[in-house]
Amino acid sequence: MVPVQTEAPAEAPELAERFEAVVAAEQRIEPRDWMPEAYRATLVRQIAQHAHSEIIGMQPEGNWLTRAPSLRRKAILLAKAQDEAGHGLYLYAAAETLGVDRADLTERLISGRQKYSSIFNYPTLNYADVGVIGWLVDGAAICNQVPLCRCSYGPYARAMVRICKEESFHQRQGYELLMTLMRGTEAQRRMVQDAVDRWWWPSLMMFGPSDGDSPNTARSMAWRIKRHTNDELRQRFVDMTVPQAEHLGVTLPDPELRWNEERGSWDFGEPDWTELQQVIKGNGPCNTQRISVRKAAHENGAWVREAAAEYARKQKEREHDV
């Protein structure tokens, strides 16, 4: 474990000691507690990125909301999009406990200064994508996020408990859609396989670079923000998913996938990190589109938000006059 860098004020060294002790004892740091600036900055970056991912993540599935092929599927998908907006709200609220505000974070998202999960820069091209996103993308998100329910920062940990429950529900619904399609027509089965072929590798890349290339992992683990390395979580996801794929009757597009008796785990191939780097750097299939949709919504809504603020100001003035 790396030594934690803490810069407690010289006049109050006990603050840093208390912080270290709370984290080491698996207790929670709360908003009013002293915390190292780097810890605060790491959390703001991570929580904001997570919130942005929820909001941008509404777009790929939202692409199919108006075309959902049954009213029941439409209701399920709409409820999911609504949950994601709700998750974005809790997460921005958790970030705000660290002294930033939502409007500022939104500006940082649309100006490209803060990131969101690169998975949402891939297009959704048929209705099975909705199911595969639920199964693989939400499944990968759950693997990443369940450990965050025990994150050392209280507001984030508590937000994650509720979010994980809902994500798990989305995952089961995604899988149920795929089961239905696999029992359906030949065309429906082809849609599922096509969607799996396109989403499998991007899902594996959701766990981030290999441990050797992940400079921040050690520090986040020392701070109990992160609990497992990227490679550990990726392996866990593969082990969990392979039997589900078999049950579903789809082929995962990895010729190197095989059971390793010795490790008691599945061996799998290397994702195309060059492609992922392109997507991260902004050249993914949908990067420009996702940000421009978010930017347009924000800008087109400015007059509405201004009106609400002005109305609230007038109301306050009237109350004052009474």
Next chain:
Amino acid sequence: MTDDHVYLTLAQGDHEAEARWAYGTGFADPLLGVDTALAPDVDGADLSRYCLMLGDDALVLAQRLIEWCTHAPELEEEVALANLGLDLLGQARMLLTRAGQADGSGRTEDDFAYWRGEHEFHNVRLVEVENGDFAHSIARLLLFATARLALYTEVAERAPDQVLRAVAARGAKELAYHQEYAAGWLLRLGDGTAYSAERMQAGLDAVWPLLDELFTAHEAELRLGLDPAELREPVLTELTALIERATLTVPQLPPLARVGGRAGREGVHTEALGRLLAELQAVAREHPGATW
């Protein structure tokens, strides 16, 4: 507690959790368990037609609300508009299902939603016109929710069909929130900035001519003993009070003309409905006979 344990707990089937979900998402048959027998003096064709009128209104407006998803002015509005859409979608599913029971055809909600042409839809034109800006959408929602709340309140008491009464009673609770939501924004936009007041007034002016169709009775509903014309005055009084409180002007505009005496209830729509349905029905129609 290990993470694996947490994961297993989350991933296990928890059917109790289904109840937490928005209405209409957790089960396949919206009228499961409800006694669906028709009362002896009710004409099934009339009841079916009336259910389609109300169900199509709800479905088409739900589709318009869904179009706001990822485009709303604020995240709270994303949540609220999706919620409204879910309510209306839930109502539409029950009403369309009831239509297929009442006419004896056994057609399902999806048969009606995905396999009819635009001239077979019986919604009013108000719900199908394009969203416009946020103020325009709020104006439409205000008119619809105010009139539909009044109607559902009547239907819940007086409709000659117990399923319809139950749907309306539940729908009235939802519509009360829709009206409150729309009235809240009417006030904020009307009494907000000069620009928002201008937009809100323009929105009201644009949708006002479509209001009257909600009070124009179709013969099927008259035969069921329900006349929406009785709601015209109370709804107008309520809308007038809300609009004046928002420091705006009640539009003095005549109802939009009909086409050879026909309008939405008779399957004669605006050009917007065909495009809306083309999108709504595209995937289903690409796969005839498929189950989703």
